[in-house]
Amino acid sequence: MSSILTPPAPRRATVVTLSELAGVAPSTVTRALKGDTRISKKTRDLILGLAKEHGYMPNVLARTLSSGKSGLYGLVLGSAENPFYLELLYEATRQAEKLGFRLLIIHAGGGPIEDITAQALIQYQVDGCIISSAILSSRAAEICAQNNVPLVMVNRVALAHGCFVTCDNRAGGVEIARLMIARGRRRFGLVYTASSSSTSREREEGFVSELEQAGLKLAVRIDGHSNYDGGYAAGQEIAALPAHERPDAIFALSDIMAMGVLDALRLASINVPEDIAVAGFDGLPSSARPIYDLTTIQQPLPLMIQRAFELLQARTLDPSLPDELIAMRGKLIIRGSCG
Amino acid sequence: MSSILTPPAPRRATVVTLSELAGVAPSTVTRALKGDTRISKKTRDLILGLAKEHGYMPNVLARTLSSGKSGLYGLVLGSAENPFYLELLYEATRQAEKLGFRLLIIHAGGGPIEDITAQALIQYQVDGCIISSAILSSRAAEICAQNNVPLVMVNRVALAHGCFVTCDNRAGGVEIARLMIARGRRRFGLVYTASSSSTSREREEGFVSELEQAGLKLAVRIDGHSNYDGGYAAGQEIAALPAHERPDAIFALSDIMAMGVLDALRLASINVPEDIAVAGFDGLPSSARPIYDLTTIQQPLPLMIQRAFELLQARTLDPSLPDELIAMRGKLIIRGSCG
DNA sequence: TCAGATTGCGCAAACGTTTGCGCAACTTTA
DNA sequence: TAAAGTTGCGCAAACGTTTGCGCAATCTGA
Numbered sequence: 001m002s003s004i005l006t007p008p009a010p011r012r013a014t015v016v017t018l019s020e021l022a023g024v025a026p027s028t029v030t031r032a033l034k035g036d037t038r039i040s041k042k043t044r045d046l047i048l049g050l051a052k053e054h055g056y057m058p059n060v061l062a063r064t065l066s067s068g069k070s071g072l073y074g075l076v077l078g079s080a081e082n083p084f085y086l087e088l089l090y091e092a093t094r095q096a097e098k099l100g101f102r103l104l105i106i107h108a109g110g111g112p113i114e115d116i117t118a119q120a121l122i123q124y125q126v127d128g129c130i131i132s133s134a135i136l137s138s139r140a141a142e143i144c145a146q147n148n149v150p151l152v153m154v155n156r157v158a159l160a161h162g163c164f165v166t167c168d169n170r171a172g173g174v175e176i177a178r179l180m181i182a183r184g185r186r187r188f189g190l191v192y193t194a195s196s197s198s199t200s201r202e203r204e205e206g207f208v209s210e211l212e213q214a215g216l217k218l219a220v221r222i223d224g225h226s227n228y229d230g231g232y233a234a235g236q237e238i239a240a241l242p243a244h245e246r247p248d249a250i251f252a253l254s255d256i257m258a259m260g261v262l263d264a265l266r267l268a269s270i271n272v273p274e275d276i277a278v279a280g281f282d283g284l285p286s287s288a289r290p291i292y293d294l295t296t297i298q299q300p301l302p303l304m305i306q307r308a309f310e311l312l313q314a315r316t317l318d319p320s321l322p323d324e325l326i327a328m329r330g331k332l333i334i335r336g337s338c339g
Numbered sequence: 340m341s342s343i344l345t346p347p348a349p350r351r352a353t354v355v356t357l358s359e360l361a362g363v364a365p366s367t368v369t370r371a372l373k374g375d376t377r378i379s380k381k382t383r384d385l386i387l388g389l390a391k392e393h394g395y396m397p398n399v400l401a402r403t404l405s406s407g408k409s410g411l412y413g414l415v416l417g418s419a420e421n422p423f424y425l426e427l428l429y430e431a432t433r434q435a436e437k438l439g440f441r442l443l444i445i446h447a448g449g450g451p452i453e454d455i456t457a458q459a460l461i462q463y464q465v466d467g468c469i470i471s472s473a474i475l476s477s478r479a480a481e482i483c484a485q486n487n488v489p490l491v492m493v494n495r496v497a498l499a500h501g502c503f504v505t506c507d508n509r510a511g512g513v514e515i516a517r518l519m520i521a522r523g524r525r526r527f528g529l530v531y532t533a534s535s536s537s538t539s540r541e542r543e544e545g546f547v548s549e550l551e552q553a554g555l556k557l558a559v560r561i562d563g564h565s566n567y568d569g570g571y572a573a574g575q576e577i578a579a580l581p582a583h584e585r586p587d588a589i590f591a592l593s594d595i596m597a598m599g600v601l602d603a604l605r606l607a608s609i610n611v612p613e614d615i616a617v618a619g620f621d622g623l624p625s626s627a628r629p630i631y632d633l634t635t636i637q638q639p640l641p642l643m644i645q646r647a648f649e650l651l652q653a654r655t656l657d658p659s660l661p662d663e664l665i666a667m668r669g670k671l672i673i674r675g676s677c678g
Numbered sequence: 679t680c681a682g683a684t685t686g687c688g689c690a691a692a693c694g695t696t697t698g699c700g701c702a703a704c705t706t707t708a
Numbered sequence: 709t710a711a712a713g714t715t716g717c718g719c720a721a722a723c724g725t726t727t728g729c730g731c732a733a734t735c736t737g738a
Binding site for chain 1: 351397398399400402404409411414421422425426428429432433435436440441442443444445446447448453455456458459461462463464486551562564569602605606625628629630
């Protein structure tokens, strides 16, 4: 890399250049800028004025080296196939901005997370990490544990290390079952997810146990693969059943799968909710669209993200704090898909 | 912050600790790890072995201070209301991972970008920035220009500074018009976006100019607000027209608006494409769903992102390179919504 | 055999910010 | 008046990695 390829870049203002201008030590500049009471008001105003005049912007990377805090949180997102992650990303970004943090995308997508990718958490000295993904949890979580990086899983249950903030999935499943039973439904279909995620298992458990309490059981149970296409295929499979075998109510464990089911039923000219009631889980904005009008359990995402950041911040300040495991109740949103 | 709140953290391996173990200078460790030929194979193998044994992970922040390269790219995303940004984020993350870069989310959402947020680009020493958002471009773009940070806009046209990679929006509009005219459509509706974005303007220009070439013109032009709900309302408005005033073909300038239009037409029992043909623009995965079967112009997103990274990398290496403005042709995907 | 070239390092400084400690000057209290 | 306390700094080192330069040892070619 010869110098003809890198023309001289004008140097930006630094703590040192400001200290020269002000005739003070660099440490005085730092202390004045952070409002340290050990610096007189006169000196502080002088330095603040120079900083503004010269467009001083701190080098956070250098600061991290000294202070040990980067102001970065790592973010691991799950598959693009569930719009829930988009909602989560936008909400997390919004809140982080307000709190003065930044999100570093460590991974996004359904594939395996590579070691070198997870190690970026350490290489970039993140202050903490938010993981919202089932399959990918283990490697990134291990690295966080080994290196004392605070970890919060959102909508996932941490197995051995780290905090989590989740929705009360089981209670949500119970509520959907109750609603359907109260509406007179008697044959039940479940569109589930074969993954090992506790989120799905709990939703199913809640639903099924409530049915059993009422002396009822599932008539149909189909893997919806956690995505729209799987839900659509499940809807097609159900539509193809003889009428006497068809469920009169379907619970899809996520909104995106429920939308696939609804679309398939519509194209098969099955009326919702007259012929079959449908409910989902998540509370995506798109579930409110008139074309879906989906009954769902809305996850309290803004508050979940807020709690996640609080948990991370507390553990950045005091790493000895014990892990907290928070579950928040979702809200039943009754719409036309259940009648 | 007293020491009772921060129990002694085991120190991680550093270049210095490895150099002590190997009995060499720290600079030798660095050079061995990066494969510098000035270090003998024997010494290199010794150091590589120790690094692996001790789980050495470089501190990228410290490296950035020395080398001037952070391996970070800033990312500014537009509104959550267009799923196109989700596609872009996932594709960008995937490619960045493969290239060994990381994405720092600077902003995501439709609101104004705050100064302090845009300054994070500089504070975190990003090697470059990708912006994919109309409204928010100016402030972040200014900061990039002032600080010599390479900038690429994706699907946006940079006004004065920075490269862009965009789709040939105008040609896409032309193709949609041609298809509709060839299919015998004679009354045309446009669902546009009132924003100042050149992307929308070009799509409309292409469409309208081709109509005019054929001696035709728009019968209906409705603002779809760049989101699903706007498209839905436009669809409702069109459905409410007397039959002789209704268009027999609608071009919505984005897929998400087209989906709103399609849903509104369906709920109004208007048949697509028999009564009205509908086309969109973007090539979202959801446009292929049987329930939509949407004819659209597919943006070559993977290749656009690839080019964006190439442009950024080239300008990180040689900041004197002139800005490049790249337009790539989208691909016409003909589906059932146009007959 | 000698001079020049090559190999394989180490030294020292740089990058920008922060923090602990100590000192001088000033103020307050006994 | 002297001692103790307070204020307002500066010095020096730390954080982890990289890069330019130079030196000693070894090799090669004339």
